[in-house]
Amino acid sequence: MEVRVLTKQLTTDLVQIQRAGEKQRSENQRFRQWLRRRNFAEQRLKAIAQEVEEAVDCTACGNCCRVATTQISERDAERLARYLGMRLAEFLRDYTVESAEEGRILKRNENGCVFLEGNTCSVYDARPNTCELFPHMVKGNGSLVSRMWHMPDRAVYCPIVFNTLAEWKRETGFEK
């Protein structure tokens, strides 16, 4: 994959990102629709996202685990139950809830995900698939454009998404 030098210093301040991400929400929605109507090199955009991912230290952030809910599949639940040495039914009772909109999700407390300790995931080696793929810019299910749906929301709290969208706009010549 071609390596590209990022065009500017990355923004990692979460307060600044929240403010700017909210301000850019409608622009980011327009960008998503704009991308859908164009042919662009998906590999090129993924390479840029990869570069941003490598430049951002997730262990110093952990904001997605504080802010976003986490959907889990049956396979995720079985793996986590095994990892924690619990029966599946016990695991589901103690660590998950059914949500009307999202299906089964991990329980949350005042700090975010029930498995978050400081900025670190206490079940990292058995974390759900969606956590492994997050923020779904480099890796994920379906095409990059189909995964763009959630990006305006994620740009408000995730430094990787916020900075990648800025780089993608420059790369594609998107007119704001």
Ligand code: SF4
């Ligand atoms: S399981 Fe781990 S990585 Fe996933 S949201 Fe919870 S703390 Fe974060």
Ligand code: SF4
């Ligand atoms: S994926 Fe984004 S929000 Fe989550 S820890 Fe990494 S930079 Fe922070």
